[in-house]
Amino acid sequence: SKQLAKELINNFKSGDEIAVIPIVADPNFQTNPSSDFSLVQKLIEEIQTSSTRKTLNEALITAGKILYESKNFNKEIYLLTDLQSGSLYNQESELSKISELLKDSKLFYIDLNKKSSINLGVDSIKLNTQIFEKNKQINFQASVKNYSDVNGVGSVVSLFINNKRSAQQSITLNSKESKEIYFESTLNDTGLVNASVELEDDDIIPDNKQFISFYVPDKIKVLLLYDNYEDLKFVRLVLNNQVLNNFQVSELSILQLPSHNLQKYDAIVIAANPVDNTIQQIKSFIDNGGGLLVFPTSNGNINSIQNFFERLELPKPDGFVGKQNSIESPAQFEKIDFNHPLFANLFEDRSKTKLDSPEIYYYMKFNPGIRGKNIISMFDKSSFLSEFRAGSGKVIVFNISPVLSWSTFPLKSVFPALLSKSILYLASQNKEEQNIFCGDEVFITRPTSNQLKVIYPNEVVELINVDASQNQSYIRFANTGLIGTYRFYSGNKLIDYISVNHDPRESTTEYYSVSELENYLENIGWEENIIVLEDGQ
Structure with missing residues (x-):
């Protein structure tokens, strides 16, 4: 297409003005008209293939504005x-009549779609x-599609972790077929x-990769908050066991909390x-992505707990059931959701x-309702263990204080495993729940x-200088023209990261016809016939 564009310049006369408008998003590209043909050819040569999508409609609006301001007669x-499907516009609401901008103009169309492309694309990647946990298994799922019209197209699909090949599979797909690929590493x-x-590599290379990022702390920083130091005796024994866990544990009385910075912790046990x-x-702390594990205090005050839960936007507990230290008719579990991530790898x-x-x-009678997940339920249908999403973080709630006057839970073999898994789950961050395209x-x-320091892929x-007068907890960032992982730092501290991927609409090997182009032009008010030029005319 670059060569064709440069050949077109040979048909212009001295004094003619030419503007080059690439149908890729490049905010730095110079679109001002110029009569210096060597400069125009240089601009054409400098156009880079981009993963950032721009529509023909946007390009024509830019062209119309240039022509509207031009004093030239022709x-x-x-x-x-190539009129790739999806390239005309994103949605019909974007279209407007621009006939006044294009008045007295001629439109020539040169078709760049010369052959049927062979193209497989990675549509998505998901971390399951x-x-x-370091040295433990992690599982990925990827969706691969054959966008071409050819059956039996094969490829090798590889999983890379920190640029090292970790697994691979061979795949063969028929035309328009998609398959889910599963990797374990x-x-x-x-x-x-x-x-x-x-x-x-195939005919369309940019869609041959999909990226995802996640953060694994070297040491998980845990803060224990208590009213009564003895309430967390068994919790303390588990979390400080360096044979079982890789936790860095700090402790505070709740009265010391106001002078303390919580953002340096991965999880809090309260x-x-x-x-x-x-x-x-x-x-x-939770809204900003932290994890909270809640136990009632041994001398539980239902009004205080209800106030706490209400402020966290959690359902209110109903009250307390039973009698401390009473072995008469103890309550038990009824149902356990073994599909919850807390139980992954817990059983050989x-x-x-x-x-x-x-x-x-x-115990505290507590129902998570529709806002939470009931992981372990009691026989009265209330919850022993439940989970909630709050802001960017997670909350796990136990319905008992971890003391022997409430239950035998701290003596059970599952107590250290479930406690450790809960902390790991709360501290694990996988931000890629939304698709971010170039x-x-x-x-x-x-x-x-x-x-703000940005390291691009x-x-x-x-x-980037940040406006000190703004008090939002976030800033807007739009320079996402490359696929891959972006890292954001405050000084030398990593504060955020994103993975940016190609727009799957660019993978298609389907194309609009000339009549569909004409229908689009009619919708934006173009009243003249388009002139179709064959290659070489």
């Missing part, structure tokens, strides 16, 4: 495109593991982990009744998934300093 638009790294699924100002601290033999219920003498604007955590570093 006004011509030369459209060089929700608890990250061992997590060997901590910190920010970048994973990608990649295909062998057995306390916080007051209003400390509740807001905890809520901000998945066919023998069974948990012995502790004897529960006294050119999309995203919200990034605001740096604590007035400068090609390792280029940019420093």
Whole structure:
């Protein structure tokens, strides 16, 4: 297409003005008309293939504005495109009559679609593991589609983790067929982990990769908050066991919390009744992606707990059931959701998934409702263990205080496993629940300093000054023209990251016809016939 565009220049006369408008999103590209043909040829040569989608409609509006302001008698638009499906416009609401901008202009169309392309594309990648532990298995799922009209197209699909090939499979797809590919690998790294699924090269290369990123702390920083130090005695024994866990544990009385920065922790375990100002601290911690594990205090005050839960936007507990230290008619588990991530890899033999219920003498009657997940339920249908999403973080609620006057739970073999898994689950961060395509604007955590450092997928570093007068907790970032992982730093501290992927609409090997192009032009008010030029005319 570049060669055709440069050959067209030979047909123009000295003094003619030419503007080059690439149908890719490049905010730095110079579209001003010029009569310097060598400069125009240089601009054409500098056009780069981009993963950022721009529509023909946007390009024609730009062309119309240039022609409207031009004083030249002859006004011509030369459209060089393959008319790939989806390239005319994004949605009909974008279309408007621009006939006044294009008045007295001629439109020439040169078809660049010369052959049927062979194209497989990776449409998505998903991390199926929700608890990250070094040297443990992680599972990925990718969707691959044959976009071409040819049957039996094969390729090798590879999983890369931090640029190292971790697994691969061969795949063969018929025309328009999609397949889900599953990979299993061992997590060997901590910190920010970048994973990608990649295909062998074909006719359309940009869609042969999809990226995903997740963060694995080297040491999981856990804060214990208590009213009564003895309430967390058994929790303390488990979390400080370096043979079982890789936790860095700190402790505070709830009264010490107001002067403490919570953002340095990955998870908080609380057995306390916080007051209003400390509740807001905890809520901000969760909203910003932190994890909270809640136990009632041993001397549980239902009014304090209800206030705490209401401020966290959780359902209110109904009250307490039973009697402390009473072994008469203890309550037990009824149903366990073994499909929850807390139970992944907890049993060596998945066919023998069974948990012995502790004897529960006294408990908080709590129903997670539609806002939460009931992971372990009691015989009265209330919840022993439940989970909630709050802001960008997670909350796990136990209905008992971890003391022996309430239950035998701290003595059960499942107690250390379930407690450790809960902390790992709360601390594990996988942000890729939304698809981010090239050119999309995203919200990034605001740096604590007035400068944001961005490291792009090609390792280029940019420093962006942040307006100190703005008090939002995020900033807008739109320079997402490359596929891959973007890292954001405040000083030398990683504060955010995103994975940007190609728009699947660019993978299609289907194309509009000339009549469909004419219908589009009619919708925007073009009243003249288009002139179709064959290659070489």
